[in-house]
Amino acid sequence: NLAGGASRDEGVPYALNAMAIGSSKDIKNVVVQEWLRDSFTSSQKTPSKNVPDSLMPGLTAKSISRKFKKAMSLQRNLKPIPGLDSDAVEAEWQLPYEVDGQQQAEIAALLSRDARWDFNVWALHQATGGRELETLAGRFLHEWGCVKEFRIETEVLNGWLSFVDEMYGDVAFHNSTHATDVLQAVHCCLKTGGLSKMLKPLERFAFLISAIVHDLGHDAMSNNFHKNSVSERSLLYNDQSTQEMFHCATFFAAMVQNPEINILKNLSVEEFRDFRALVIRLLLQTDMSSHFSALKDFKALQAALGTEAEKWEGHGACLMAMVLHACDISAQARPRSLAIGWAERVHMEFFAQGDREALLQLPISPLCDRTTTDVTSSQIGFIEFIVAPIWQAISVLIPDLSDEVTTNLQENLRFWKSDAAKKFFGKGFLSRPAAAS
16 A cells, blocks of 8 residues: 555654654654645745845836736747647647647657557657646647637737746746646546546636646745745735745736637636636645645545546546645656656756755745755655555546556555665765656
């Protein structure tokens, strides 16, 4: 059994309870215990040092405007070519950028596997020249009928996709490739896992869009960092799900400020109201601190409703929020080569945050100290206490994916416990290029 035992406290495993820190036999590394507790529960340590006098800058309306203008400039310089033939994708879909015949063939080969759990998003990144998010997002929105059902104009959609891609920063982990990976996982759950039959068209639309924008404008810093540094984002959102609030607000604000990319402009008042409520719900639940309480509620609902699709009618938001969260943290449920690459990247971000915290004279967050962090222990704890339990909970609703996900988790867990992992992720591993890129 990969899952850790749960306590009565909002479903939080005892090993992560504050009383167990430093004494649990389940997790021997105290720093890993603190990271899991601080990241995936609402219990967080208070900074022991004064916050800096200067505020960390946030993304302003002017920044959104600059990103929009750059995206529109790039869009005007591109000439779409006929889309790739596929029975699953509506005939009018086109790649929103120019490619030659060899690139088109390579992209087509990759997209033929876009509903497989072992899909290699980094190969698509290479083939598309870094436009993997625009490629899969446009394709899936057509395939699931969202473009036709909700009357999205091609030029508006392409402009919006270009803007979204531009909004994702050049950071190690929370970038457009990660957003593409999460989007593909959602698509896989809908199509291969059969989840689509449990959702209405507007729900599927909100589900896909939420996956696309779930880390929009992420600055590679955690919510705790923003809180402890008293950043502009933390002040704006009062330390409440700071990053998630920001991603959601940026998504909607950008379309208000720039009607040219408003993909929602043809929704009815009722459709927009329901769509907005769904996206807000889904994005806010990607806040890792709500993990255990949300999982506990989902398990209770699942026990009451069972697995029949019709019984889940009216509970689509809860279902999608849990699956989106699972897809967001699914890197270690992917094949080993991909899992290792994502682990490298997330720790690169952690260490960059730790460097910044040291510069600002803030306490260095758990797993963010590049001189002391045990990467292998962190991944073991992450799989056993976070990833495995959530995928076990949703697997009964997507049985066609459960065996592959479980096998990957078990194989990756064995790797992280091996001497090979300890050797590879020893001191100096950041000097090597990321394996999956």
